[in-house]
Amino acid sequence: MKIERIKVLVSRPGRNFVTVKIETDEGIYGVGDATLNGREMAVAAYLEEHVAPCLIGKDPRNIEDIWQYLYRGAYWRKGPVTMTAIGAIDMALWDILGKHAGLPVWQLLGGKSRHGVTVYVHANGESIGEVLDNAAGFIDQGYKAIRLQCAIPSTKGTYGTLEGKKNYYELQGNRPLPPEQMWSTRKYMNFIPELFKAARERFGYDIDLLHDVHSRLTPIEAARLGKLLEPYDLLFLEDTVIAENSAGYEQIRQHTTTPLAVGETFNTIWDAKELIEKQSIDYIRTAVSHGGGITPMRKLSDFSALYHVRMAPHGAPDLSPISTMAHLHINSWAPNFGIQEFVGFGTPELNSIFKYELPLKDGMLLVSDKPGLGIDIDETAMGNYPYVRSYLPVSRLEDGTLWNW
Structure with a gap:
């Protein structure tokens, strides 16, 4: 089994979500969540430009090796953008493995x-x-x-x-x-x-x-x-x-x-x-x-x-x-x-x-x-809810000092 295609799908059904869909040459696919609130497009670009091209042709069942490849192989480790991108890929791979084995991920x-x-x-x-x-x-x-x-x-x-x-x-x-x-x-x-x-x-x-x-x-x-x-x-x-x-x-x-x-x-x-x-x-x-x-x-x-x-x-x-x-x-x-x-x-x-x-x-x-994970997506429906830039609030003290939100 080989990874054939990776889609990064951004939609806003009330708020923004970034979804990863990994498709294989055997017709099995998996989905993952790559949403980072208020920085959604940063993760989407990271996935499209820096992650997806590296995974085409790899065996999606080698989950640990792919995780290490994305974490250790990039040199620039950690951080919310990087780890959210890796997290979405990892979820999708476990989804694929479960479907391939005919078992839920918890099993x-x-x-x-x-x-x-x-x-x-x-x-x-x-x-x-x-x-x-x-x-x-x-x-x-x-x-x-x-x-x-x-x-x-x-x-x-x-x-x-x-x-x-x-x-x-x-x-x-x-x-x-x-x-x-x-x-x-x-x-x-x-x-x-x-x-x-x-x-x-x-x-x-x-x-x-x-x-x-x-x-x-x-x-x-x-x-x-x-x-x-x-x-x-x-x-x-x-x-x-x-x-x-x-x-x-x-x-x-x-x-x-x-x-x-x-x-x-x-x-x-x-x-x-x-x-x-x-x-x-x-x-x-x-x-x-x-x-x-x-x-x-x-x-x-x-x-x-x-x-x-x-x-x-x-x-x-x-x-x-x-x-x-x-x-x-x-x-x-x-x-x-x-x-x-x-x-x-x-x-x-x-x-x-x-x-x-x-x-x-x-x-x-x-x-x-x-x-797998027991969830599917409707790509057509995603098209009804295009991305709109939005943010979480910012907090200030009563004297105007920026504070933690």
């Missing part, structure tokens, strides 16, 4: 470790009451873990909400330049504990609650927040500080027992190595797309398990359903899986392009038994 990885993949959803809102009402709706649907995000009073555009829009799919709109939001750490710190106090009073302690700080705090501020939230028993507190300096998480760890999660912007195991080895975190959030694919994710899982760190892959709407399906295969296999972020079943536009099934039972998604 190729070593079989299942669990019956289903527990997921958490996002309950957002502009007031505590609205957030809790949205959370109640998810509980009625059977979800058992919910991330709560609420707009801070008198602060426009707090993370998780944007100018009155509550649907996460609407956070990235048609904008010529990045929208800007204001941030106040003091207002945030004085407000967020009230959100979780109200949530526990309404829902009790049988529902897992989570929160994403989105790297807005310093280590000592994050430590204080963790202590303030300890009475409300969060499953984890995500991205409390920027993780470039891993010592920040060591400092947080000294002051709070609230579990910590980080890693959605990580691209390799090296980004997480010290955090995992020093057990400064409890959950690693690297995504299959931005982290280089299924091949390195299984290695990250094995390494994390040695230090009691669980897998909780990033699953926001900047990943296409291809990544969602890939995550389900990895999570079904990984012995140290914790929980999967999940933003729902997509929009009609999205589902006109990506063809997949995601059964939900008791707050868990059930992985496909179909050969």
Whole structure:
């Protein structure tokens, strides 16, 4: 079997997605997700100009060798553009291998470790009451873990909400330049504990609650927040500080027992190595797309398990359903899986392009038994949604200082 053609397909069914399709001389093809939010065309060009020409004629079943070829052979390693491109190729190769073998990818990885993949959803809102009402709706649907995000009073555009829009799919709109939001750490710190106090009073302690700080705090501020939230028993507190300096998480760890999660912007195991080895975190959030694919994710899982760190892959709407399906295969296999972020079943536009099934039972998604990843694409439908340049927001302090979004 040989790789005959590699297509890079860019579409915007509500937001931009980059999809890779690898075709072989035996008629088998595989698909991968190459979406990098706000930098989609950089990955598309990397794939078209620098990756695809090197792979024509190669045997797609040699997944490890191709991964090493793309990572080590390019000299310029790591980084989100490179690793997202590699991740898409890797997903497509595993998809091909599964179809060739007549087996789902989870079977190729070593079989299942669990019956289903527990997921958490996002309950957002502009007031505590609205957030809790949205959370109640998810509980009625059977979800058992919910991330709560609420707009801070008198602060426009707090993370998780944007100018009155509550649907996460609407956070990235048609904008010529990045929208800007204001941030106040003091207002945030004085407000967020009230959100979780109200949530526990309404829902009790049988529902897992989570929160994403989105790297807005310093280590000592994050430590204080963790202590303030300890009475409300969060499953984890995500991205409390920027993780470039891993010592920040060591400092947080000294002051709070609230579990910590980080890693959605990580691209390799090296980004997480010290955090995992020093057990400064409890959950690693690297995504299959931005982290280089299924091949390195299984290695990250094995390494994390040695230090009691669980897998909780990033699953926001900047990943296409291809990544969602890939995550389900990895999570079904990984012995140290914790929980999967999940933003729902997509929009009609999205589902006109990506063809997949995601059964939900008791707050868990059930992985496909179909050969490969269990997802297909409609290239014709992609043509109905051309690419439109768009960006994630930019955050500033109230005095105008640029801050972390």
